[in-house]
Amino acid sequence: MADIPARTELKVTTGPIRGSRKIHVPGPQGVRVAMREITLDPGSGEPPVRVYDCSGPYTDPAAHIDIMAGLPELRREWIRSRGDVEEVTQREVKPEDNGQLGPDRSGGVPPFPHVRGRVLRAKAGANVSQMHYARRGIITPEMEYVAIRENVGRAALQEKLARDGQDFGASIPDYVTPEFVREEVARGRAIIPSNINHPESEPMAIGRNFLVKINANIGNSAVASDVASEVDKMVWSIRWGADTVMDLSTGRNIHDTREWILRNSPVPIGTVPIYQALEKVGGIAEDLTWEIFRDTLIEQAEQGVDYFTIHAGVRLPYIPLTAKRVTGIVSRGGSIMAKWCLAHHKESFLYERFEEICEIMKAYDVAFSLGDGLRPGSIADANDEAQFSELATLGELTQIAWKHDVQVMIEGPGHVPMHKIKANMDKQLEACGEAPFYTLGPLTTDIAPGYDHITSAIGAAMIGWFGTAMLCYVTPKEHLGLPDRDDVKVGVVTYKLAAHAADLAKGHPAAKLRDDALSRARFEFRWRDQFNLSLDPDTAEQYHDQTLPAEGAKTAHFCSMCGPKFCSMKITQEVRDFASKQNAGAETFIAAEQGMAEMSEKFREKGSEIYLPAE
């Protein structure tokens, strides 16, 4: 366990991403939507490229960052002005909330300095979920925010860009209006995770008709980590593009670690409450009770957790279906509940108490992330009876949650070979009424530990294209160890590119703008623009400099692949000049045979110099 972190140890990375600046786009109801703008070389004549921005105030040089104080409460007035919440005294923190069951309380995490004491809860009989508002026809500021945020560059290109893509039955609009957001939330096809006790969060939507999102997992474990590094990983992961963050802490200090993360997070935070409940009973799954679990839900809802993974689909009769699997049950939450069910030989209390859980969810607007506790843990176990039996139950639970106007998404696998991926999406859409799908990869082979961010990015890109709304990242350390800061970044960037590949293939309007801008920069040897437009400008520049470190090489009209003497990009520019000067389409080109000698002469006149020095 780490020592209590001193103030100076709570360092996070701040400042703009290279080549970008933070902007705020104003909208109705007082919303100011954060975006990132990548400024291009003035000589290029190209407008700046706006990109979706998850990084919060940390990349805004104008923001004052104080981890000890937490972020400003962006949504504070929106929440309070709706008139359906009341302040209540926060449940008192007990030693067992931080896993301090015995006399040894060393290695604790200091409580967050600004513990609020009083928290929000829906007034008696009220339902504060975004879904509830949506179904009553109310467009909330959260929905306004999402609409502006999702459009990014779309405004600029209306009427300009032909739609291109295969969307497998999605209903992606040309332009996202607040009313469209409301409709999607109302029918359960999208969620806006937004606990009323997490007013620091910048609203975002998860749904198949919005941009594909990614989640990064962080968290203490029983064998490693400390709160300073977890807060840092949270800030680091959103810097590179994590849309939500799950705090999967186990072991001790769960409550306090989470408070630090929530108060400093501009993105929705998800948890798996059964992890903390298990710590409260000393790690003995059989000793879990509904009362302890319920108390944990309230504890976390009061802190502001935006979505809960709840493995309510792990039903007693499904457990024997896993016995003949190659890798059995690999979900931690799933195996905890399986053990409880077997030990008591009773149906899961999560399943039986599901409506009671809904009552808690709607009092804080916590969204369900219905866990796939029986997901396959290997290629061999993909798409089996255990998995799909649970999925059918998740569909049944979705309908119950929706009856309560509680937001729901559905978790998916896992390990699935490519030819079995589409069936996962199809069955999920059918069983769960288009509730957003949230998958972990899937990994498309088991033979590459150390590279499972890649084995899974293949599956993630594909299932994202097919309709999955959010992709849970996998880092290079998957199956092997705990991700460090570098692993978190690699995982986030890998999933960001997979999500973007899916957006392109689905035909999201404007998704291609950034690809095109980068490709033009590449073609025109605007190296800095190419770096800045990439998902990871630092790595792109570093790789370039390993071969051609001289500063001049960043404006040179060649690269290390072909060198200065011969460059295919330069030749293409000549082809282009030539074709345009001759005004030659393919037909005229061929027809003009009589002029060939002359054309050849002209080309030679101007074509002898291939390498032009940089301007």
Place this chain on the structure above:
Amino acid sequence: MADIPARTELKVTTGPIRGSRKIHVPGPQGVRVAMREITLDPGSGEPPVRVYDCSGPYTDPAAHIDIMAGLPELRREWIRSRGDVEEVTQREVKPEDNGQLGPDRSGGVPPFPHVRGRVLRAKAGANVSQMHYARRGIITPEMEYVAIRENVGRAALQEKLARDGQDFGASIPDYVTPEFVREEVARGRAIIPSNINHPESEPMAIGRNFLVKINANIGNSAVASDVASEVDKMVWSIRWGADTVMDLSTGRNIHDTREWILRNSPVPIGTVPIYQALEKVGGIAEDLTWEIFRDTLIEQAEQGVDYFTIHAGVRLPYIPLTAKRVTGIVSRGGSIMAKWCLAHHKESFLYERFEEICEIMKAYDVAFSLGDGLRPGSIADANDEAQFSELATLGELTQIAWKHDVQVMIEGPGHVPMHKIKANMDKQLEACGEAPFYTLGPLTTDIAPGYDHITSAIGAAMIGWFGTAMLCYVTPKEHLGLPDRDDVKVGVVTYKLAAHAADLAKGHPAAKLRDDALSRARFEFRWRDQFNLSLDPDTAEQYHDQTLPAEGAKTAHFCSMCGPKFCSMKITQEVRDFASKQNAGAETFIAAEQGMAEMSEKFREKGSEIYLPAE
């Protein structure tokens, strides 16, 4: 330029891959097929896992490796005993072959010490291509070798494994016979690149009904590299699984660098001869002539190059089709030919002299890799008229090559968003009569330079599944710089996992054996077996040790994710024991409600201890 490497600088990595040993499986006609066998923990009761092995004698502790002498000539007698070749005096090496045009000859590469002087060529009127033999009903030792090599573990599992996969019309046999190999080569659906002057090579097949292969690119460039590091990269890339290697050297020392590589390579070597031809004319594309190109083909065929990328599909009328592209022509060979065509305003000599090229190819058994000189260089340019016009021409050229019994594969893109990938495969199959497709990725987005091994692995896995026979790797340095040793390894392992994901999805028999063995090892906490079964045991172990460095952790029944207190894998083992003891299928499980209390009691009796110390 590097200094002339001293003997001691020519170091390559030798010795077995961790946890593996080299075996040789004997077959008819004196073939002994190299494979790698991964030995598992004796306590597991599992047989060793045999895997396809590209690494040649370098991983065989019994082999004597001397880079200065080259590898033994495995195929020497096979080639000579066919009675259709003659020894001729090798074309004399000219200064311009190594780009030494001017008086400055510093920075040269020493010639390979054992220059042969005499080389093989088909006797007058003979055709020594594997396709020619196949069409005459001859099963060569090369075909025997391929058949045994492709089966890997299939023999063990006949009648055991149900076929599972979606093969999109491929004809993958349960078991590969020499006759099947012959048929596939005869009909042009597979090639066995095997220049008679590269007897060091271990035969391998490229075709949609065989395992998906990968290629690694290496080579000097005008701005960096030296021969020692290129030989090292070749050996390093095959160690991790490159099935073929392309030497894409440009600049100087092309001839000598290639000789070092060929004499030490157990895998087929491909080149792009126009690169060297261009150097011979001082980099001035317009000055290229058929005679210089022809001389270069013979020079390289005599050295033993197994396949030539020839951009004969870049026809004059297609060039203007690229003028409005975002990234024009990005193929170096394509742009060289485009420039030549424009400068002379004549049809490409590669296209016009194609039958003459075929005559050279069949005299040495060099296979065509028909280059896609007009491949898209960005998402914006994917699947456009220029690209598909060229593909139609490649189909036409395939028929001409086949008329000469010359082996052919077809190169493909490039940059293609996911929803446009399948069309590439479908059109290629239709236009080129199922000649093997050999694609570069494709990259599925342009916004992640620094991670293009991943953006392209997504596309590569998909197009491999759809039917592409060989995937050309992309390293993290793509678009940015020249790959170093680490990049080569990352590129190879990334493509190996993509190819394997494709094999799984196509339903190659036995492909899943390795996944299953690794998954069982994972489930049973056989950490060393998990490492050894992975594509990169060194990285897997290193990542594990970063979190749990103690030696004991490698036999511990837990991992760093959940820690010792609670582990989902352990719980599953309990579920399994429990289910099997009760002999409970799902139905009996539910039916036995009256016995629930009793079952619960039994479970508690044995279930209190979750963490069992390692044996």
